[in-house]
């Protein structure tokens with residue numbers, strides 16, 4: 580944990596020195612975002628293509644319900660999908676509502692060493708709220724990258740900023756993203772079993788996302804930056820006519836650099852679960868092994884010697900030895 584935390588603090592200091600001291604605004608505001616985008620796109624495509632090209636030797640959907648079999652046995656259309664529609668429904672529920680995490684239970688040794696299982700919903704709730712608020716925050720950011728800004732972005736902003744604090748709208752997703760990242764972090768730090776299995780690769784993305792959210796929130800509510808200038812820079816980036824407006828505070832460059840680090844790191848990290856869930860044979864295959872034969876694509880043509888061939892070759896000898904044969908050679912010849 581300390582290592583991941585120090586790396587993120589180091590990154591923030593690097594930007595601070597680069598922008599305040601060395602005036603490297605163009606490097607951090609233009610070159611780094613393009614570099615991060617290229618690494619993100621190439622890395623993501625590369626991994627998805629690699630996964631896509633891997634053969635699926637077995638039909639291995641993981642299911643939570645009765646497979647379709649005999650007509651009088653009730654099958655579970657979504658929990659053990661047999662059609663493509665069932666697979667799509669199951670995946671959609673998983674991606675949108677984290678359904679399998681909802682089934683999470685906690686196992687504990689109670690009094691008299693009795694093993695008890697209890698429902699554990701906090702991880703599901705925090706995970707779901709974290710991902711949804713992340714999506715809403717990114718979607719709201721489209722106001723920087725589009726001109727004119729689509730009405731739906733404005734509407735979402737008004738809905739999210741329903742609570743007004745003073746003259747400024749307070750985005751509820753800002754609070755949720757910060758609180759849930761903190762929960763996910765503290766869960767790894769405070770639960771001994773979780774701390775034991777956690778690696779720097781588990782802490783690093785949480786620290787980076789926490790840094791992004793904290794710097795964004797600071798920019799919005801405390802150390803204001805020139806939003807018109809940020810929009811000019813963002814529009815320059817998306818139209819591939821980069822400009823570098825004056826007077827954007829260093830906090831913005833910290834925010835942007837952390838975003839770039841997250842994007843460049845993404846394809847090489849566990850964050851790839853975003854794409855991986857769609858590529859997982861445990862999730863994207865129908866459980867139809869009783870109805871359809873799954874052929875291993877690794878199978879290569881094998882020269883076989885069938886029993887019919889065997890009898891054709893040795894049938895006469897077998898008959899002479901008094902062994903039973905299916906096709907009598909006497910009849911054949």
Ligand code: HEM
Pocket residue numbers: 713716717719720723750753756791792793794795796798799800804806809813831834835838841
């Ligand atoms: C992973 C992507 C990003 C995340 C998670 C993120 C997160 C946040 C959060 C939580 C805030 C607080 C206020 C709000 O919710 O609007 C914020 C504000 C802000 N972000 Fe980001 N951000 C991301 C990418 C970017 C990018 C690429 C830019 C570059 C234009 C940017 C520029 C800003 C600015 C200027 C603010 C201040 C907004 C204001 O004062 O109203 N962010 N960000």
